Amino acid sequence: MHKLAENVYAADMTDKPKKKRAAAQLKGEITAYKRRRILEEASHFFFANGYEATTLDSVAEQLNVTKPFIYSYYKNKGELLYEICQTGIQLSLTALEEALAVEGTATEQLKIVVERVARIIIENQRYVTVYLREEKSLTPDDARRIRDLRHTFDTKLAALLEKGKRSGEFDVAAPSRTAIWVSGLLSWIALWYHEGGRWSATEVVMDAITMVQKMVQPAGGPNA
Known part of the structure; x- marks a missing residue:
């Protein structure tokens, strides 16, 4: 009987860390969901x-919550704007790195x-459009952080174009400048x-692929 009790106690002690981790994960998921809902609205x-x-x-009223509820997840309206504005470029940078x-x-x-990236911009069109319209409303620090992300994206894209130039796949005089043109072409889809x-x-995604390919390929096509 004592042995059974010891086994039950040991099993309970083993389960406690798992339950704590599960509870913490659930709490994190709930918090993330609430933040997403506020951001979306x-x-x-x-x-x-x-x-x-x-x-x-107005945001709180639409969500049927109080303004203090929003403040418990975002410190002010400016932070909301930053989170919205950085979404498109952060997702695009991740997609570039994965590619x-x-x-x-x-x-x-x-x-x-x-x-x-074209699909990301279409799927997050509202967020990207808000950034293009409201960049001037960001704090200087927030605007700089997003510009840094964009610069990282353009730099890595330029490196890819340079790789294609060395292999003879691309005909681009200035990969860094061409990268900015490609980024601009994609960003403006949102508008x-x-x-x-x-x-x-x-159709838009396929057109974007075709346009970029024409922009970088040698005259006469990829095998010219």
């Missing part, structure tokens, strides 16, 4: 009304980059694409 207001015209009271980790030619890697409009998301 704020992005709607920033997109429709602009940053200056949006109040946290560069895939074995293949520069042409193959560039196609993956353009396809993934003119309309869901359910004339072109589907897939």
Whole structure:
């Protein structure tokens, strides 16, 4: 009987760390969900009304929560704007780094980059548009942090273009400058694409791939 009790106690002690980890994970998931909901609602207001015209009271009312509830997850409206504005470039940078980790030619890697980043911009269109419109409303530090991310993206993209130039796949006079052109082409999708409009998301993505390929390939095509 004592042995059984000891085994039960030992099992309980073994389970406690697991339960704590599970509870911590669940709490983290709930917190992340609440932050996402606040961010999503704020992005709607920033997109429709602009940053200056949006109040946290209106965001709280739409979420059916109090303003202190929002403050428990974000310190102010400016932090909300930063989180929205950095989303597109952070996801794009991750997609670029993942594409560069895939074995293949520069042409193959560039196609993956353009396809993934174009889809990210379409899927996060509201966030990217808010950034393009409201960059001036960011604090100097927040604006610099996002510019640093964009610079990292452009630098890594330029390195990929340089790789293609060395292999003869690409004909680009200045890879660093071409990288900025490619980034701009992709970013501006957010300003003119309309869901359910004339072109589907897939058509836009495929067009982006074609346009970038034409921008970098030697005259006469990839095998010229």
